[in-house]
Amino acid sequence: MTVTENPVRRHRRRPAPLVVALAVIVGGLSVAPAAAEVIRGSDISPYQFSYDDCGFTVDVDGVFSSPHSMARVGRRNDASAFFGHDRYDLTETHTRRGTDTEVVIDAHGLLHDIRATRISGSVFEFTMMDVTHAELHAADGTLGREDGQIRRTFLFDTLGDDTPGGVFVELLTERFSGRFGGIDTCAALAEP
Numbered sequence: 001m002t003v004t005e006n007p008v009r010r011h012r013r014r015p016a017p018l019v020v021a022l023a024v025i026v027g028g029l030s031v032a033p034a035a036a037e038v039i040r041g042s043d044i045s046p047y048q049f050s051y052d053d054c055g056f057t058v059d060v061d062g063v064f065s066s067p068h069s070m071a072r073v074g075r076r077n078d079a080s081a082f083f084g085h086d087r088y089d090l091t092e093t094h095t096r097r098g099t100d101t102e103v104v105i106d107a108h109g110l111l112h113d114i115r116a117t118r119i120s121g122s123v124f125e126f127t128m129m130d131v132t133h134a135e136l137h138a139a140d141g142t143l144g145r146e147d148g149q150i151r152r153t154f155l156f157d158t159l160g161d162d163t164p165g166g167v168f169v170e171l172l173t174e175r176f177s178g179r180f181g182g183i184d185t186c187a188a189l190a191e192p
Contacts, residue, residue, distance in 0.1 A: 082158070
């Protein structure tokens with residue numbers, strides 16, 4: 001099992017599968033010959049992380065699944081930038097440490113890289129659109145829903161080669177439009 005720490009920790013009350021999605025879109029695809037324009041693949045990526053934003057520790061076990069990933073190879077001097085287009089399913093189980101109280105987030109959506117601008121060397125500023133629908137569930141029913149579009153810009157080092165993959169550098173901006181704020185894992189895991 002791959003264990004990935006989520007650097008987008010401050011957004012964990014909302015599904016924010018940025019890092020896992022990047023790994024799937026640019027790392028989980030088959031390697032293409034240099035002349036290929038589109039790479040297709042699929043992936044299932046389990047991950048784990050913990051957070052203490054709630055005043056108590058929460059352990060998360062998640063699975064990011066993308067049965068039909070696709071990446072377009074960049075052109076000319078930007079051939080090391082791969083533009084992902086990925087339909088995904090994400091399931092995260094959030095467990096409050098010490099009480100074993102748990103809630104589950106189920107999300108479904110589409111991630112699409114819409115622009116990449118070379119910053120320097122092999123580092124690009126990507127703009128990604130994430131159209132998502134998510135629900136928070138507990139044993140006694142649905143606790144919240146969110147849906148809409150999240151537009152992110154981030155720095156990503158492609159390592160300058162013609163192979164999908166690279167290193168996430170930094171999240172620059174994140175804009176939400178739609179119905180967000182309906183999922184609050186801290187409130188759901190708080191003691192009654």
